[in-house]
Amino acid sequence: MADELDGHHTMRLEAGVALINALTGNHVHGRPKPALGGRDLVRAAAEAVGDTGNGRVDLSGAERLRNLASRLREIIESLSRREHDEAAGLLNRLLADSRARPSLHRHGDQTWHLHFHGPEADLVQQWTAGLAVSVAAAFGEQIPHRVGLCAAPRCDQVYIDASQARIKRFCGLACQNRVKAAAYRARRSGA
Numbered sequence: 760m761a762d763e764l765d766g767h768h769t770m771r772l773e774a775g776v777a778l779i780n781a782l783t784g785n786h787v788h789g790r791p792k793p794a795l796g797g798r799d800l801v802r803a804a805a806e807a808v809g810d811t812g813n814g815r816v817d818l819s820g821a822e823r824l825r826n827l828a829s830r831l832r833e834i835i836e837s838l839s840r841r842e843h844d845e846a847a848g849l850l851n852r853l854l855a856d857s858r859a860r861p862s863l864h865r866h867g868d869q870t871w872h873l874h875f876h877g878p879e880a881d882l883v884q885q886w887t888a889g890l891a892v893s894v895a896a897a898f899g900e901q902i903p904h905r906v907g908l909c910a911a912p913r914c915d916q917v918y919i920d921a922s923q924a925r926i927k928r929f930c931g932l933a934c935q936n937r938v939k940a941a942a943y944r945a946r947r948s949g950a
């Protein structure tokens with residue numbers, strides 16, 4: 760049961776990280792990142808939440824998802840500055856606005872399972888409630904995952920750290936190698 764709950768949180772966190780990286784941030788791997796609009800915004804938002812080609816995400820839905828992604832980014836940025844009280848306040852406000860509430864759902868002949876939104880919630884409300892709960896579960900250490908902000912210069916991608924020691928610092932190898940190369944050049948010019 761606990762494992763299954765972890766699995767759902769992990770899946771949602773992965774989608775949340777995809778959403779934040781796709782729709783927000785000014786730099787990626789050292790390069791400026793253009794802001795998305797129109798059809799590009801809709802496509803990126805739909806892809807991040809796994810709605811490929813279903814057409815359930817329209818422009819207003821994509822803009823609401825970008826707003827959600829910005830609020831999540833703000834929370835992760837305060838956490839990375841170790842401003843835990845501020846992060847908790849922002850997260851509590853998001854939980855309240857999302858009207859998250861536990862509720863059992865069953866689709867067709869599936870078994871009953873726990874969701875965090877009511878039956879009337881639209882796609883964006885479903886993601887808002889689910890992500891608020893999963894980010895809160897990660898923050899409260901109910902699940903062994905941490906969401907972090909890339910420590911490399913000119914990159915504001917976020918990542919999931921599932922390592923036990925919680926040592927991940929970069930969004931990926933591109934940024935890790937970039938920082939290593941810069942340190943090497945600095946040492947060489949200093950020598």
Ligand SMILES: [Zn+2]
Nearest residue numbers: 909914930934
């Ligand atoms: Zn990075």
